Amino acid sequence: MKTEFDFxxxxxxxxxxxxxGLQLIQATEGYISEDGIRAAAExxxxxxxxxxxxxxxxxxFKRVKPGKFQISVCDGTACHLKGAPLVHExxxxxxxxxxxxxxxxxxxxxETVACLGCCSLAPVMSVNGRVYGKLxxxxxxxxxxxxxxx
Amino acid sequence: MSKIVAIKIGLxxxxxxxxxxxxxxxxxxxxxxxxxxxGCIGHCYAEPLVEACLDDGSSVIYGNVKxxxxxxxxxxxxxxxxxxxxxxxxxxxxxxxVLALAGKISPVDFDDYTANGGYEGLKKARxxxxxxxxxxIKLSGLRGRGGGGFPTGMKWGFLAAKPGFDKxxxxxxxxxxxxxxxxxxxxxxxxxxxxxxxxxxxxxTGASRLIIYCRAEYPMAIKxxxxxxxxxxxxxxxCFDDRTIEISIKEGAGAFVCGEETALIxxxxxxxxxxxFRPPFPTDSGYQGKPTMINNVETFGNVPIIxxxxxxxxxxxxxEGGRGTKLFALAGDLKxxxxxxxxxxxxxxxxxFEIGGADPDHVKAVQTGGPSGGCIPVEMFDTPVDxxxxxxxGAIMGSGGMIVIGNDRCMVETARYFLDFTHxxxxxxxxxxxxxTTRMFEILERIVAGKGCEADLDTLEDLGKKIKAGxxxxxxxxxPNPVLATLRYYRHEYLEHVNENKCRAMQxxxxxxxxxxxxxCVKCKMCLRSCPVNAISDDFVVDPAVCTRCNxxxxxxxxxxxxxxxxxxxx
Numbered sequence: 001m002k003t004e005f006d007f008x009x010x011x012x013x014x015x016x017x018x019x020x021g022l023q024l025i026q027a028t029e030g031y032i033s034e035d036g037i038r039a040a041a042e043x044x045x046x047x048x049x050x051x052x053x054x055x056x057x058x059x060x061f062k063r064v065k066p067g068k069f070q071i072s073v074c075d076g077t078a079c080h081l082k083g084a085p086l087v088h089e090x091x092x093x094x095x096x097x098x099x100x101x102x103x104x105x106x107x108x109x110x111e112t113v114a115c116l117g118c119c120s121l122a123p124v125m126s127v128n129g130r131v132y133g134k135l136x137x138x139x140x141x142x143x144x145x146x147x148x149x150x
Numbered sequence: 151m152s153k154i155v156a157i158k159i160g161l162x163x164x165x166x167x168x169x170x171x172x173x174x175x176x177x178x179x180x181x182x183x184x185x186x187x188x189g190c191i192g193h194c195y196a197e198p199l200v201e202a203c204l205d206d207g208s209s210v211i212y213g214n215v216k217x218x219x220x221x222x223x224x225x226x227x228x229x230x231x232x233x234x235x236x237x238x239x240x241x242x243x244x245x246x247x248v249l250a251l252a253g254k255i256s257p258v259d260f261d262d263y264t265a266n267g268g269y270e271g272l273k274k275a276r277x278x279x280x281x282x283x284x285x286x287i288k289l290s291g292l293r294g295r296g297g298g299g300f301p302t303g304m305k306w307g308f309l310a311a312k313p314g315f316d317k318x319x320x321x322x323x324x325x326x327x328x329x330x331x332x333x334x335x336x337x338x339x340x341x342x343x344x345x346x347x348x349x350x351x352x353x354x355t356g357a358s359r360l361i362i363y364c365r366a367e368y369p370m371a372i373k374x375x376x377x378x379x380x381x382x383x384x385x386x387x388x389c390f391d392d393r394t395i396e397i398s399i400k401e402g403a404g405a406f407v408c409g410e411e412t413a414l415i416x417x418x419x420x421x422x423x424x425x426x427f428r429p430p431f432p433t434d435s436g437y438q439g440k441p442t443m444i445n446n447v448e449t450f451g452n453v454p455i456i457x458x459x460x461x462x463x464x465x466x467x468x469x470e471g472g473r474g475t476k477l478f479a480l481a482g483d484l485k486x487x488x489x490x491x492x493x494x495x496x497x498x499x500x501x502x503f504e505i506g507g508a509d510p511d512h513v514k515a516v517q518t519g520g521p522s523g524g525c526i527p528v529e530m531f532d533t534p535v536d537x538x539x540x541x542x543x544g545a546i547m548g549s550g551g552m553i554v555i556g557n558d559r560c561m562v563e564t565a566r567y568f569l570d571f572t573h574x575x576x577x578x579x580x581x582x583x584x585x586x587t588t589r590m591f592e593i594l595e596r597i598v599a600g601k602g603c604e605a606d607l608d609t610l611e612d613l614g615k616k617i618k619a620g621x622x623x624x625x626x627x628x629x630p631n632p633v634l635a636t637l638r639y640y641r642h643e644y645l646e647h648v649n650e651n652k653c654r655a656m657q658x659x660x661x662x663x664x665x666x667x668x669x670x671c672v673k674c675k676m677c678l679r680s681c682p683v684n685a686i687s688d689d690f691v692v693d694p695a696v697c698t699r700c701n702x703x704x705x706x707x708x709x710x711x712x713x714x715x716x717x718x719x720x721x
Contacts, residue, residue, distance in 0.1 A: 016438075018420035019403050023366065044420070057422040057577075058403035060366055076328030077517065077553045078481035080567050089700045093682040114406065114571065115328040116367065118167045119479065119553075120194035120487030129369070131167035137680075137702055 005039035018044045018054060022061060031062040059114075067102045067109035069147045074124040076115030082122035083135075088112075090137050095144070107148055152204040154228065157183055160199040160253055162190035162338040163370055164331075168197035172217035180222045189339020191253030192489035196234050199253075200225055211235075237486060239504040245467065247475050248451045249491050252339035257374045260381040263342040269387060271454030275350045276390070283354035284310055287453070289461030291473030296322060296409070296446030297519065297548040298624075299472070299537035305443055308433040309355040312441040315393050317357040320437065320444045321348055322414060323364035323371070326406040327520030328571065330551030332477040333447035335489050337364070337371035340451070341378040347450030349388060349395060350457060355443060358393045363414055366401040375399055406521075406575035410623045411436075411444050413577065424577045425623035446549065448477055469495025471536030476550060478535075482517075483556030484508035492535075499531040501552065508554050515555045515639070519548025521568040522628035524635025525555065544635045546628070560657035561640040562647055566594035568632035576625060583626030586617040590633060598658045600717075602648040611637060656714040659699040664692045665720035666703075670711040677703035677712060692720060 001008075007024060011017050021044060025036040032055050041048040055061045071091070075084045091097045091110060102109040118124045121133025125140070132143055157177060161170050177185050177200070193199065196213030202225055203209045213234030215221050224232045255262040263269070275283045288303030309317055321344065325333040337344055348360045364372055379397050382388050388395040400418055407413045408423040415437050417423035436442025452474060456464045465473045472494035478501060481487045485507030492501060502508050502516055515525040518535075524545035526533065533539050540547050555564060573587035590613050596602045614630030614637075621627050637644060646652045653661040666677065671690060678686050680703055685696035692703075694717075704712045 016418060016420045019417065020401070023401060023403065046420075053422055054420065057424075058405050060402075060404035077520065077551070077567070078329055078487075080328075081482055081553065081555070081559055081564075083701075086701055089698060090682075090702075093698075093700070113367065114326065114404075114575075115330075116163075118164050118194075119329055119331060119481035120164060121167050121197075122481065124167065131163065133167045136705065 001039045001042045002035055005036070005043070008039065008043045013043050013045065015044055015046060018046060018051065019058070022051075022055060026061060031065050064100070064102065067107050069108050069127055071097075071108055071110045071144070072113045072116070072126045073099075073110065074114075074116040074118070074122070074126075075112045076119060076122075078119035078122040079115075079124055084123050087123050087125060087135055087140065090140065094141055108144070152206050152208070152228075154183060154202045154226070155205050156186060156203045157181070157225070158186045158188045158201040158203060158253075160190055160197060160201075161187045162335060163368075164190060164194045165197045165199065166370075169217065170198035173198050173200065173215050173222075176217045176219075176222050177225075180219075181226055186256050188255060189252045189257050190335045190489065192249060192335070192491070193234070193236065193486070194488035195486050199234060202228060237507065239507075240486070240490070243492055243496065243500050243505050244490060245475050245493050246491050247455055247467075248336070248343075248448065248477060249339075249489070251343065252335065255340070257339055257341055258377045260342070260378075260385065263340070267458060268342055268454075269346055271457030272346050272349050272353070272387065274457045275353055280310060280354045280356065283350065283457070286461040287354070287456060290456040290464040291461075291468070292449065292452055292456060292464070293472060293537060294446060295448035295452070295476070295549065297522070297546060299547075302445065302449055305433070305445070306351060306355050308431075309357065309441055309443040312356070312433065315356050315358045316440050317355065318359040318361060318437045318440060318442040319348060319351045319355060319357040320414065320418070320442060321360070321362040321447060321450055322409060322411075322444050323362055323368070323447045324402045324409050324414065325365060325368075325447070325549065326409050327522070327549055327551045329479065329481055329517075329520050329553045330549050331479045332489060332550045334368050334371055336447055336451050336477070337368065338374055341371070341374040342381075343454055344447055344450045345375070345378055345382060345397070347453035348397070349382075350453050351443070351445065351450065352395045353390060357443070358395055360395055360397040361418065361437070362397075362399045363402055363408070363418060364399055366403060372399060372401065405577070406571070407577045407623065407625050410625060413623065414444065415442065422577070424579050425625075427622060448550070467493050469493075469534055469536050471495065471534065471538040476535070476547070478550045478552050480506045480552050480554070482552075482554035483513065483559070484554045494536045495534040497532050497534050498526060501535065502531065502554055506554060512556050513554055514557050514559065515561070517553040517555060517564070517632070518551070519546035519628075519631070520551045521571045522546060522624065522631060523548045524631045525561065525564070525639065526635075527639045544631065544638055546631070558655050558657070560598070560653050560655040561636045561643045562594065562653075563598050563655075563657050565633045565636045566591070566598055569594055569629070572625065572629040576629070580621045580626055582617045582620030583629065586613050586620075587626070587629050589613060590617075590630065594633070597644065597647050598653075599660045600647065600651045600658070604645070604648050606648060607637060607641070607644055652716055656716070661717050662699055662714045663694045663717050663720035664697055664699060664703065665713055665715045666690045666692060667711045667713065670709045672709055674708060676706040676708060680706035694720065
């Protein structure tokens with residue numbers, strides 16, 4: 001196992017901890033790389049194909065390197081009714097971003113999530129975990145511009 | 151004149167999303183009074199909420215507080231301006247038991263919880279024999295709050311009947327239904343109450359391991375639970391006479407199907423979260439092959455109350471179809487979205503109109519049970535909400551998500567949306583669910599694009615019935631419900647889409663054009679400026695070939711003279 005994955009040693013190498021281990025890898029790397037798959041397979045004593053199977057099953061795990069700022073647009077029921085498709089449309093028009101993609105400058109990546117649990121503030125998005133509600137086109141672009149200028 | 155002795159600020163996820171953290175910072179700057187961060191009192195529409203506690207024991211609540219000097223001074227001077235009153239209709243209908251302490255105490259303050267009756271239920275339970283505790287739960291009539299509605303006492307009995315202490319009790323906190331946030335709110339606001347319920351379950355069933363399976367999208371719930379678990383360990387509340395209970399949290403990784411018991415266990419074991427055939431039931435062979443029992447967050451949240459007030463008293467609230475109170479997450483087209491707690495058997499009319507403040511002339515239906523449930527048209531709103539009544543209408547109560555659907559929403563699009571969710575979340579094990587839901591989704595995509603035909607409706611119904619019959623777990627068995635329910639009550643909307651290329655709600659983009667009514671137009675050109683694709687000409691005509699129907703111009707128009715009209719009618 002490559003030394004850069006030594007942080008895995010903070011949890012016991014039992015098979016049941018695989019998901020926790022993958023979450024650690026993603027928290028450190030930002031995504032699950034080929035090396036990450038290999039490291040997890042070795043550490044938890046599971047075939048690489050098995051690990052890849054688990055990674056592909058869960059929506060949380062990403063195999064593509066994300067942008068500096070991760071935009072998650074909620075498409076829960078309330079947000080959908082209140083305009084989540086429009087939010088996607090705006091993001092596509094202004095940033096040329098589609099769900100699952102990272103912008104060429106590596107600044108933003110976009111994903112759709114099922115529900116952020118803030119339905120009463122629909123439509124909602126989160127940027128690096130911080131939730132913004134009652135989105136309108138202008139306010140949203142202002143928020144994203146502030147991130148881009150950081 | 152009363153004096154303020156402490157200030158409470160609601161900082162659950164919804165409070166933070168509404169800007170509560172900035173208010174907290176300003177409050178701390180402006181005053182030396184103790185500022186206590188509490189959970190959610192359920193009135194999400196008025197967040198951020200700040201409560202000024204007075205020396206006479208009463209309090210004044212301020213709603214929609216902004217981090218401005220004016221708002222902060224209003225609070226500190228107890229001004230009339232900005233005060234928040236719970237709407238009278240809601241006060242009359244609500245019965246707050248499970249949420250009694252939510253938003254009242256600090257979620258991470260152990261002493262605050264015990265000072266308000268916390269852990270008395272566990273103390274009481276430990277003075278009883280385990281089988282007496284289970285008897286009490288049976289007496290209460292409590293049924294699983296996750297949606298299944300299985301009698302909780304009976305489930306506990308199954309696990310208790312297994313010999314030894316090598317047993318696991320799991321709390322299912324993988325609240326994956328879009329539109330539901332009851333469990334999040336409970337865990338964020340009163341984590342100790344959920345854990346107390348779990349400890350009582352461990353005592354009664356002879357388990358020695360407690361696991362909370364919580365979705366990773368709830369970081370604050372996980373944080374609060376972790377703090378609470380440390381406090382429990384420090385106070386040794388988890389040490390019973392004959393064993394010490396080990397409590398842990400496992401984070402889910404985003405798979406809706408993991409709400410199903412056997413899939414959840416597979417996920418805990420580090421596998422793909424796919425359900426398996428039952429029997430063996432988890433109480434026979436569950437986590438790591440050992441007897442295991444799974445209850446939902448809200449179910450556990452009810453348990454300390456049952457022990458405190460007795461099963462019989464608990465059962466005095468509610469209806470035949472369900473005992474006690476139920477939490478509902480209200481969202482969608484209504485005035486007061488938020489979290490409410492009402493006795494089982496309260497009618498939809500009371501919840502949606504009286505508590506939620508929805509406009510009766512504007513509501514078309516309500517969707518209960520999320521993507522597993524169905525829509526219930528406004529004509530049937532006198533139905534009491536409990537486990538059995540809603541099932542007879544083709545919907546389910548589910549875990550408690552309630553989305554109010556207004557007149558300007560298209561039911562076909564709503565059904566398409568739910569199938570989009572379920573077809574992606576299908577784990578792929580059963581052919582009917584994997585392929586069937588995808589085919590249903592494709593047909594619905596075709597219909598909202600104006601390319602459907604009448605035969606599609608029969609295909610949808612046929613597929614729906616077969617998917618329900620041919621799927622192993624709850625996901626597949628309920629996935630067609632939103633389509634079947636809309637076909638049952640809103641077939642006319644489907645027929646309009648396929649026969650007349652018409653969407654009466656003007657929602658389906660392929661069947662709609664944008665029209666600028668020049669009679670009221672003040673030629674301010676806001677629409678021209680807001681249009682991202684330059685589809686509007688200088689004489690205010692929208693080119694339908696260029697327009698993406700993004701609604702930017704509708705929002706920008708100060709005279710609200712731009713509307714969506716049926717395709718080809720923008721003349």
